[in-house]
Amino acid sequence: MSTATRTASTGAAPGAGPRPEMPPAQRSVPRWVRHLFAGYLPLIIATLVIGLPLLWLILSSFKTQGEILTNTIHWLPGSLYFGNFSTAFTIVPFARVFLNSVIVTVIGAGIKVILAIISAYALVFVRFPLKKTIFMLILVALMVPAQISIVPNYVLVAALGGVNTYWGIIVPTLGTAFGTFLLRQQFLMFPTAVAEAAEIDGASHWTRMVHIVMPMRRSAIATLALIYIVLEWNEYIWPLVIVNDPNHMTLPVGLTLLENNEPGSTAWGVVMAGAVLVIVPILLVFIVLQKHIVTGLTQGAVKG
Amino acid sequence: MSDAPLCGIARPRLDCDQEGAYGRRCVQTSLRGDTPNITTPGAVAIRPKATRRSAPSSWERLRHAWRRYHTEYLIFLALMAPNLILIAVFVYRPLFLNIYYSTLNWSLGSSTAIRVGLGNYIEWFTDPQSWTVLEVTAIFTVVTVGGSMVIGLALALVLNERLHFAAFARATVFAPYVLSGVGVGLTWLFIFDPAYGVLGQILRSLGGASPQWYLSSPWALAMVMIVYVWKNLGYTAVIYLAGLQAISHEVLEAADVDGASASRKLFSVKLPLLSPTTMFLVVTLMLSSLQSFDIIQIMTQGGPFGGTTTLMYEVYHDAFVNGRIGYSSTAAVILFVILFVMTFFYMRFVERKVTYQ
Incomplete structure (x- = not known):
């Protein structure tokens, strides 16, 4: 549908349809003026305000120290200079740190998705008398802020020898209230007929879950996996407290080493190179799968 | 219980079961598929059966349910247990432990703590x-x-x-x-x-x-x-x-x-x-x-x-x-x-x- 055929007032509903007569209050201002000042201009400003800092980050990571420490702005790097990246790699064992992040993200997100699937399946399709109570316990857990549990969790995991280990980073964040809640909503909308038919057919729970429910809800599961990958990759406060050895750090924690390295005059090019390493992978995932990520992260919010 | 006759969508054959898990009789649906007829005689026959099942006392029902579904209950527990344990240990436990810790004078890494009551709050x-x-x-x-x-x-x-x-x-x-x-x-x-x-x-x-x-x-x-x-x-x-x-x-x-x-x-x-x-x-x-x-x-x-x-x-x-x-x-x-x-x-x-x- 072209913009010419729709009502052009600032507040008009999308799809309100063409109308021959404009209300008198809106006819006074030409349509293109409204479109420009109440539409395109703010849109472009917002895109620049959000996009330019990210562009600046990427450009700066390729600038030499001379191009950064100057009184005149060098918008573009003179050439593709990789020195910042190689310096960053000498300060922080980035290959190792990057690998740690990948391992923690894959294992953590993977286990969370599996836990969410089996919990949601049990809550929807398996008979049990206290299901409502158990679901309430999970709902309440969803509202308990994860951040305030760091101290007791640190005390426990440290006592069990989890400092500077993968399991110490991964296990305490595995309880999946959010994923269970999200998938339960999806499974509840599952056609009862299909589920009952399979049950009557004598299919075991395993068969029903793996061969019937999961394939039919694969987009919801994929969205959940995506959200967990993003959250796990960006997770900061817990890995920060439970790891102090650079060889066990995840990327966000490892970056802190770059910042602390030179107090006073920060080597910004090197720091930007590090920030690129943590931001760009998720940015690429987001560019490719943005629709799924946006719906997944904002799902169910509007229902109130 | 949901409206059973909606089953006919993919494979109508599946609906027919002489003594299915829900204890109901064969549900006849249109074999043409997409538009099952809700008013078929078979569908009406379910209703009296469903009401009769809810008649016995709750205790009897529970015993009956356990005899019938205990495998289901065990499967449920097995599926829920990992998640519930993780949530209990890493979400609920810290919540209450925070309250306990807040009454202590305790240094990080120290093996001894002194009870101070509401001292920290004061x-x-x-x-x-x-x-x-x-x-x-x-x-x-x-x-x-x-x-x-x-x-x-x-x-x-x-x-x-x-x-x-x-x-x-x-x-x-x-x-x-x-x-x-x-x-x-x-x-x-x-x-x-x-x-x-x-x-x-x-x-x-x-x-x-x-x-x-x-x-x-x-x-x-x-x-x-x-x-x-x-x-x-x-x-x-x-x-x-x-x-x-x-x-x-x-x-x-x-x-x-x-x-x-x-x-x-x-x-x-x-x-x-x-x-x-x-x-x-x-x-x-x-x-x-x-x-x-x-x-x-x-x-x-x-x-x-x-x-x-x-x-x-x-x-x-x-x-x-x-x-x-x-x-x-x-x-x-x-x-x-x-x-x-x-x-x-x-x-x-x-x-x-x-x-x-």
């Missing part, structure tokens, strides 16, 4: 620094929530116009929300650098001077708030956009017919209709603002002189920098009480369901 409430922390927390929360709401709503109104390029703008605005707070904090730290940052250079070329973002408390707080709003704005905008798109066209057309101006439509029609969305956003944004950590830790580490130390940051700082577990847990309990009260009022609000449509 110390916290009489320390003038605590009021600074509360003030910083309040300013940070009100400004970031208010800022994201106002700018987010304005953006959503523009995005809702569905101009060319709006989809791209929507994706761009949302992007920072999924990026690492650490990476975002470092990027902006460079931009704000008074000596070599691009912001300072632009200000100087316009004849101004860069504020001391790192060294003076009001500027440092302003800096972390700007970055926080920048990072989370897209979430608010997308939620508001979904809310706007849920408003029915009839209402807006009625306003058009009445000759309402654009601003009149916004304040008298759209905003009242958006009030459930607004309430949801106020609470969720406040909860996440109160818990924000990444950006503060990366950009200011709570400084200068506590100028950006929020309650959440104090919890971290007391425990892992000052090593005072008990005192940190006290702050955590206070933070939890604040979060709990807010969630409680939100739930009350949701129960009342203030809607106009």
Whole structure:
């Protein structure tokens, strides 16, 4: 549908349809003026305000120290200079740190998705008398802020020898209230007929879950996996407290080493190179799968 | 029990079972597939059977249910157990342990702790620094929530116009929300650098001077708030956009017919209709603002002189920098009480369901 055929007032509903007569209050201002000042201009400003800092980050990571420490702005790097990246790699064992992040993200997100699937399946399709109570316990857990549990969790995991280990980073964040809640909503909308038919057919729970429910809800599961990958990759406060050895750090924690390295005059090019390493992978995932990520992260919010 | 005859969609044959798990008889559905006939005699036959099953006493039913379904119950427990145990150990246990720790004078790494009763609470409430922390927390929360709401709503109104390029703008605005707070904090730290940052250079070329973002408390707080709003704005905008798109066209057309101006439509029609969305956003944004950590830790580490130390940051700082577990847990309990009260009022609000449509 072209913009010419729709009502052009600032507040008009999308799809309100063409109308021959404009209300008198809106006819006074030409349509293109409204479109420009109440539409395109703010849109472009917002895109620049959000996009330019990210562009600046990427450009700066390729600038030499001379191009950064100057009184005149060098918008573009003179050439593709990789020195910042190689310096960053000498300060922080980035290959190792990057690998740690990948391992923690894959294992953590993977286990969370599996836990969410089996919990949601049990809550929807398996008979049990206290299901409502158990679901309430999970709902309440969803509202308990994860951040305030760091101290007791640190005390426990440290006592069990989890400092500077993968399991110490991964296990305490595995309880999946959010994923269970999200998938339960999806499974509840599952056609009862299909589920009952399979049950009557004598299919075991395993068969029903793996061969019937999961394939039919694969987009919801994929969205959940995506959200967990993003959250796990960006997770900061817990890995920060439970790891102090650079060889066990995840990327966000490892970056802190770059910042602390030179107090006073920060080597910004090197720091930007590090920030690129943590931001760009998720940015690429987001560019490719943005629709799924946006719906997944904002799902169910509007229902109130 | 749901309406059974809807089964016929894919394989009608499946519905026919002489003594199925639900103890019902063969359900006849149209073999033509897509439009099963609800009024077939077979479907009616289920109903009396279902009512007869609910007749026995509850105890008898329970015993009967166990005899019949105990494998189901065991499967349920096996499937739920890992998740429930993890949630119990790492979500519920810390909640109560925080309260216990808050009555102790306990140093990080020390094997002995001294019971001090409410000593930590007395110390916290009489320390003038605590009021600074509360003030910083309040300013940070009100400004970031208010800022994201106002700018987010304005953006959503523009995005809702569905101009060319709006989809791209929507994706761009949302992007920072999924990026690492650490990476975002470092990027902006460079931009704000008074000596070599691009912001300072632009200000100087316009004849101004860069504020001391790192060294003076009001500027440092302003800096972390700007970055926080920048990072989370897209979430608010997308939620508001979904809310706007849920408003029915009839209402807006009625306003058009009445000759309402654009601003009149916004304040008298759209905003009242958006009030459930607004309430949801106020609470969720406040909860996440109160818990924000990444950006503060990366950009200011709570400084200068506590100028950006929020309650959440104090919890971290007391425990892992000052090593005072008990005192940190006290702050955590206070933070939890604040979060709990807010969630409680939100739930009350949701129960009342203030809607106009």
